[in-house]
Every structure is written in C-alpha cells, then in structure tokens.
Amino acid sequence: MTAAASTNNMDSLEKSLCDFTGSTPLDQRFRSLFTIKGLAATSDQHMQRAISIISHAFSDDSALLKHELAYVLGQLEDSRALPTLKRILEDGDQDAMVRHEAAEAMGAISDPSVLLVLEQYRNDSDVSVRETCELAISKITFDNSDEGRALKASKASARLKQEQSGSHGVESAFAPIDPAPAMTSSASSKEAAKSEAEGQSYTADQVPLFQQTLLDTNLSLFERYRAMFALRNVAHGGGEGAVQAVLALAKGLKDGSALFRHEICFVFGELCHPASIPSMLMVLDDSTEHEMVRHEAAEALGGIVEEGEEDGKNGDGDFTKVLETLQKWAQDGEAPRVVRESCIVALDELKYNNDPTQFHRIEAPTAVAA
Ligand SMILES: [Fe+2]
Ligand SMILES: [Fe+2]
Structure with a gap:
C-alpha cells in the first residue's frame, strides 16, 4: 500500500470508528479499530494518527467499544497515548470496565511516570479499578527490575532470531502484552527469562x-x-x-x-x-x-x-x-x-x-x- 493510499484508508477508518450516530454496526467499527491498530505499526506518522483517532472515539457511549479503545492504546506501547488513558482513569463518569482497561493499558505501556496516578487510584471506590492499579504498579515495577530487563532483552533477541529465520515461537513477536509476565519454574531467573522468551519452557x-x-x-x-x-x-x-x-x-x-x-x-x-x-x-x-x-x-x-x-x-x-x-x-x-x-x-x-x-x-x- 502506498503512503497516500494508507492515509486515505486512515480517513475512512476514522469515519467508521468515530461514527457516533449508531448507523455503522458495532462489529464493523471493531474491525476498523483493529485495522487502525495494524496500520499504526507501519510508521510513526500512522502511530500518531492512530492515537489521535482512537482518543477521539472515546466520545462514544458504548462501554464495550471504549474498553476496547483503551486496550488497543495500551497494546500500541506508545507513551503518547498516556494523556488519554490518564484522562479516562480519572473520569469517574466512565464505566468501571473502561477505567479498568485504561489502568491496565498504562501498565502495558509501562512508563514509570504513571506510577503516581496509579497509586492514587489504588484507593478507587471500584474494586476492579483498585485491583487493576495494583497489578499495573506491580507490572511496571517488575519491568524495571533486573529480572524484567533480562526478560525484555531475551524477548528482543528471540524476536530478532525469529525474524531472521522467518519462524515464530510460541511467544511470537506480535503476541499481546500481558498484564503480568508468565511465571517460570526455573531456579535461575536469567535462564528462565531466556527460555521463556524463546517459548520453550x-x-x-x-x-x-x-x-x-x-x-x-x-x-x-x-x-x-x-x-x-x-x-x-x-x-x-x-x-x-x-x-x-x-x-x-x-x-x-x-x-x-x-x-x-x-x-x-x-x-x-x-x-x-x-x-x-x-x-x-x-x-x-x-x-x-x-x-x-x-x-x-x-x-x-x-x-x-x-x-x-x-x-x-x-x-x-x-x-x-x-x-x-x-x-x-x-x-x-x-x-x-x-x-x-x-x-x-x-x-x-x-x-x-x-x-x-x-x-x-x-x-x-x-x-x-x-
Ligand atoms: Fe474485555
Ligand atoms: Fe479487562
């Protein structure tokens, strides 16, 4: 697809995703969202555009759609999505499921700058929001620990190997970001990180x-x-x-x-x-x-x-x-x-x-x- 074609594509996807009139069926809007997510990975310009379109779509009144928007923002793993996610978490009028997903997405992006706001909402009136903030804080802390950094480095090298060999392991390079890293049973965390990243253990x-x-x-x-x-x-x-x-x-x-x-x-x-x-x-x-x-x-x-x-x-x-x-x-x-x-x-x-x-x-x- 040429750059111009994918820009036109983004325009029509925005029209579909951000149709707040109810005339575009929900499943079609979900498909548009997934396509926008796919296009975001193709260039920085598209990433920026995707974040802006998805942020705009929060004007909708479907909690189902909005929790999906928050999820996708997290999976994009780009700190530029954080202001939107913070706004949603802080908005007590949003459905708890949407606020929970925003907190989880902040954990997926794993930028320590959000730890303060997550600490604050660890006392939220909704138990799912409180628990998600607790999980996101633990994930960000883990990601920035020696074990977390070793796991990240191993995953990056496993991904490179997969790309070079054209194969995909159990944990493929495009696997979703989990709210917590999978536990390992190995005594050595470094060894465990290596084999987990390669999807073998x-x-x-x-x-x-x-x-x-x-x-x-x-x-x-x-x-x-x-x-x-x-x-x-x-x-x-x-x-x-x-x-x-x-x-x-x-x-x-x-x-x-x-x-x-x-x-x-x-x-x-x-x-x-x-x-x-x-x-x-x-x-x-x-x-x-x-x-x-x-x-x-x-x-x-x-x-x-x-x-x-x-x-x-x-x-x-x-x-x-x-x-x-x-x-x-x-x-x-x-x-x-x-x-x-x-x-x-x-x-x-x-x-x-x-x-x-x-x-x-x-x-x-x-x-x-x-
Ligand atoms: Fe869900
Ligand atoms: Fe959820």
Missing part, C-alpha cells in the same frame, strides 16, 4: 505448581496472574498438557475477584480450546455473574472453531450450543448492554472464523481486550 509437568499458585489467595494478584499466563503458555503447547492447563484455569472461575475471573475468560478467548467451552457457557448463562466476566466469556466463545478444524474435540453439539447461547443473550432485553453487545460481536466473529471462504481467522481472539 512450558510443559504439562508444571501444571500442578502453576495451578497451586493460581489458586493461592494468600499470594498477590500479580503472582497469581503470573501463574495464569504460565498455564496459558502450557496450553499453547497443545496436547494433553493443554487440556490439563485449561481445566486448572477453569478452577479459577470460582475466585472471589471478578477481575481475576474475567482474566481467566480472556485467557480462554486467547486459547479457543474446546475444553473451555462448558465453563464459558456456564459463565455467560449466569445472570448473577459480573457483567465484565460474562462479556469476556461471550468473546471467548466467539473464537471457537467448528469441529475438526483445531483439536477436533468440540463436537457439533458444542458448536450449536455456543451459537444458541450467544444468540439468546444477544437478543435478551434484560441482559446488561455490555453482555448483549459482546454477544453480537462474538456472533460476527464466529461467522467470520467459520466461513470457509476466509483464508485466515480474524485477529480478534488475541486482539480483544481483557
């Missing part, structure tokens, strides 16, 4: 240790999140280890923290593993569950691929049930708006992922916000 025999850490409520949320992403990495390896890791993660859905439960659902959305379908259906069907958790379960179900295409363990029955459950909540006038809208977006994604005329699955399973 996660195996089924580590599941009991990671599960124990995940479920230990005496540990900090950050340590428990680290175990969650370690289990995610085990599951990425596939096979029987993946099933064990998914079942271990599902045990976390009984935790007292809605933030913690929503993150488990997000991880299931990244994995799209058939073994997670029953628990995701249960979460979405539970009208007493926190809307943020149900939203994440709906989006996770949107990434499910029909039988035979991946691990081949979800039968036709499962797929039909996913479809019916998403349709039911998409149309339920009593359901919270964010749940309904998530089901609409998930149905669109489901249709796209299972369309044989599409060559590639949509980026959304790894792109959507937790």
Whole structure:
C-alpha cells in the first residue's frame, strides 16, 4: 500500500470508528479499530494518527467499544497515548470496565511516570479499578527490575532470531502484552527469562505448581496472574498438557475477584480450546455473574472453531450450543448492554472464523481486550 493510499484508508477508518450516530454496526467499527491498530505499526506518522483517532472515539457511549479503545492504546506501547488513558482513569463518569482497561493499558505501556496516578487510584471506590492499579504498579515495577530487563532483552533477541529465520515461537513477536509476565519454574531467573522468551519452557509437568499458585489467595494478584499466563503458555503447547492447563484455569472461575475471573475468560478467548467451552457457557448463562466476566466469556466463545478444524474435540453439539447461547443473550432485553453487545460481536466473529471462504481467522481472539 502506498503512503497516500494508507492515509486515505486512515480517513475512512476514522469515519467508521468515530461514527457516533449508531448507523455503522458495532462489529464493523471493531474491525476498523483493529485495522487502525495494524496500520499504526507501519510508521510513526500512522502511530500518531492512530492515537489521535482512537482518543477521539472515546466520545462514544458504548462501554464495550471504549474498553476496547483503551486496550488497543495500551497494546500500541506508545507513551503518547498516556494523556488519554490518564484522562479516562480519572473520569469517574466512565464505566468501571473502561477505567479498568485504561489502568491496565498504562501498565502495558509501562512508563514509570504513571506510577503516581496509579497509586492514587489504588484507593478507587471500584474494586476492579483498585485491583487493576495494583497489578499495573506491580507490572511496571517488575519491568524495571533486573529480572524484567533480562526478560525484555531475551524477548528482543528471540524476536530478532525469529525474524531472521522467518519462524515464530510460541511467544511470537506480535503476541499481546500481558498484564503480568508468565511465571517460570526455573531456579535461575536469567535462564528462565531466556527460555521463556524463546517459548520453550512450558510443559504439562508444571501444571500442578502453576495451578497451586493460581489458586493461592494468600499470594498477590500479580503472582497469581503470573501463574495464569504460565498455564496459558502450557496450553499453547497443545496436547494433553493443554487440556490439563485449561481445566486448572477453569478452577479459577470460582475466585472471589471478578477481575481475576474475567482474566481467566480472556485467557480462554486467547486459547479457543474446546475444553473451555462448558465453563464459558456456564459463565455467560449466569445472570448473577459480573457483567465484565460474562462479556469476556461471550468473546471467548466467539473464537471457537467448528469441529475438526483445531483439536477436533468440540463436537457439533458444542458448536450449536455456543451459537444458541450467544444468540439468546444477544437478543435478551434484560441482559446488561455490555453482555448483549459482546454477544453480537462474538456472533460476527464466529461467522467470520467459520466461513470457509476466509483464508485466515480474524485477529480478534488475541486482539480483544481483557
Ligand atoms: Fe479487562
Ligand atoms: Fe474485555
């Protein structure tokens, strides 16, 4: 694409994303957002433009869309997005889910200059915002520690190797930035960082240790999140280890923290593993569950691929049930708006992922916000 063509493209994407009249369907606006995110990486000019368009889109009234905007700003990993994110976190009129995502995005950008504001909102009236600020502070502190710097350096060299060889490891160069780095079981943090960055160190025999850490409520949320992403990495390896890791993660859905439960659902959305379908259906069907958790379960179900295409363990029955459950909540006038809208977006994604005329699955399973 020429520079002029991509600038024109940005103009039309802005029109779609920032259509506040309601005439552009939500799923189309989500697609525009993901395309803007992709274009942002192509030049500094596009990055600046993307940040400005996305910041403008916060004038919308959909919490679902706005939490996604905050997520994407974090994933762009550019400090120029911080003023917008700070404004959203400080705005008590914004939905808690959007403010939570803004705090998490500040953690993703990992600039120590935001530590003060995050400290301040560690006392927020909303528990999810408080917990997210705590996590973001821990992440920024970790990233700036010796261990964090060693991990970053190892990831950069692994990425370079991948680029040179044209291959991609488990932790690909374009993997999303997690709210906490995956825990390792190695005694030497330097060694662990090296092998983790190369995506080699996660195996089924580590599941009991990671599960124990995940479920230990005496540990900090950050340590428990680290175990969650370690289990995610085990599951990425596939096979029987993946099933064990998914079942271990599902045990976390009984935790007292809605933030913690929503993150488990997000991880299931990244994995799209058939073994997670029953628990995701249960979460979405539970009208007493926190809307943020149900939203994440709906989006996770949107990434499910029909039988035979991946691990081949979800039968036709499962797929039909996913479809019916998403349709039911998409149309339920009593359901919270964010749940309904998530089901609409998930149905669109489901249709796209299972369309044989599409060559590639949509980026959304790894792109959507937790
Ligand atoms: Fe989230
Ligand atoms: Fe989300």
